[in-house]
Amino acid sequence: MNFIKKLFHMFSSHLAMDLGTANTLIYMKGEGIILNEPSVVAIDNSNNKVIAVGKEAKEFIGRTPPNISAIRPLKDGVIADFDVTKAMIKHFLTEVRRDRKVSNPRMVVGVPSGITQVEKKAVIDACLQVGIRNIYLIEEPMAAAIGAELPIELPRGNMVVDIGGGTTEVAIISLSAIAYSESLRVAGDEMDESIVRYLQKKYQIAIGVIAAEKIKIEGASVYPDATKDEKINIVGKDLVTGIPKNIKITREEVREAIEESVSAIIDAIMRALEKLPPEFVSDLNEGGMTLTGGGALLRGLNQRIEAETGIRVLVTEDPLVSVVMGGGRALEDMAKYKKVFIN
Numbered sequence: 001m002n003f004i005k006k007l008f009h010m011f012s013s014h015l016a017m018d019l020g021t022a023n024t025l026i027y028m029k030g031e032g033i034i035l036n037e038p039s040v041v042a043i044d045n046s047n048n049k050v051i052a053v054g055k056e057a058k059e060f061i062g063r064t065p066p067n068i069s070a071i072r073p074l075k076d077g078v079i080a081d082f083d084v085t086k087a088m089i090k091h092f093l094t095e096v097r098r099d100r101k102v103s104n105p106r107m108v109v110g111v112p113s114g115i116t117q118v119e120k121k122a123v124i125d126a127c128l129q130v131g132i133r134n135i136y137l138i139e140e141p142m143a144a145a146i147g148a149e150l151p152i153e154l155p156r157g158n159m160v161v162d163i164g165g166g167t168t169e170v171a172i173i174s175l176s177a178i179a180y181s182e183s184l185r186v187a188g189d190e191m192d193e194s195i196v197r198y199l200q201k202k203y204q205i206a207i208g209v210i211a212a213e214k215i216k217i218e219g220a221s222v223y224p225d226a227t228k229d230e231k232i233n234i235v236g237k238d239l240v241t242g243i244p245k246n247i248k249i250t251r252e253e254v255r256e257a258i259e260e261s262v263s264a265i266i267d268a269i270m271r272a273l274e275k276l277p278p279e280f281v282s283d284l285n286e287g288g289m290t291l292t293g294g295g296a297l298l299r300g301l302n303q304r305i306e307a308e309t310g311i312r313v314l315v316t317e318d319p320l321v322s323v324v325m326g327g328g329r330a331l332e333d334m335a336k337y338k339k340v341f342i343n
Helices: 002-011 082-097 117-128 140-147 188-203 209-219 251-275 278-287 301-309 319-332
Strands: 012-019 023-028 032-038 041-044 049-053 068-071 103-111 134-139 158-163 168-174 177-184 231-238 244-250 289-292 313-315
Touching: 012 082, 012 319, 023 082, 023 319, 032 082, 032 319, 041 082, 049 082, 082 117, 103 117, 103 140, 103 319, 117 134, 134 140, 134 319, 140 158, 140 168, 140 177, 140 289, 140 319, 158 251, 158 278, 168 251, 177 251, 188 209, 188 244, 188 251, 209 231, 209 251, 244 251, 251 301, 289 301, 289 319, 301 313
Parallel strands: 012 103, 103 134, 158 289, 289 313
Antiparallel strands: 012 023, 023 032, 041 049, 041 068, 158 168, 168 177, 231 244
16 A cells, blocks of 8 residues: 555646746746746637647737737736636646646645635636646745745744735735735736836827836836936837837836836835734834845835835845745645645
8 A cells, every 4th residue: 555655646746836917837846947937828719729828829919810819817816717717727737747747736826815715716626627636725925935935934024025917915924824914906017007008198109018018127117226317219109190109218207107006016015014013013124024026126126115114125036936936835845834825
């Protein structure tokens, strides 16, 4: 019997997945991160067939003929289109299992802290329908804290701000539990859309969200710096004439475009600080807060938060993978982290 058990474990695999609005990442026990792809699916509308997933499908956004749709099946960190999400998870799992002997996988999935029971059920059902039998959910800020190697099991406050594509998670963690959390549906995608609206309104020029994301990554700075007058070249469609138009804008203008989203994130951090007991505030004053997620890479954001809160802000070494790495660590040592999984 012991031999059969050993054989079973040898051919079983354990996975952790960060099912994000912008990107999906998969971690495999013993191997680390084995997949990192955009959460995008291209569908042929005539027969509802999936024709591309991930990086390839992202190239389709804004460039599809009428018979093809490029869909982001997750919105605000949760499943918006169940069937397309299921097809996407199935594709990614098939991809990671192609060269590996995988059976009866156990999977840890990161979800937003504000997830409802209906949204939770959608995640579990999507995983069940693609062959995952043992599913464990972990709140994204908790996973991010584990991924950032914070001492979550100690009786002290650890503050995590995880800024993803669809949601910003603000949480205080102590004794392996979330003492306070807020899931704000304002994050990277909202900033991209703000840049699109800003350019339409100020310059009567239309650009796509992929171009806006590039402007945010390359040109945004949310804290005044010496580069604010540097120009960024933008090519878009003139809304008056319909022909291509080339303009230059300053970094200061990009900051102005995303200011509302950045202010909303800082307001959420301030609300957390206002509601905390004095002991937790003292812990944060000593240990600082940790910034994770793609939004942590926004130039000057850590300085801006420090200036407005008076608390030291630390950016994790690789903020884009904090959640999936935390899910992976929880998976590797489920006895140690059993308290962090949610029902």
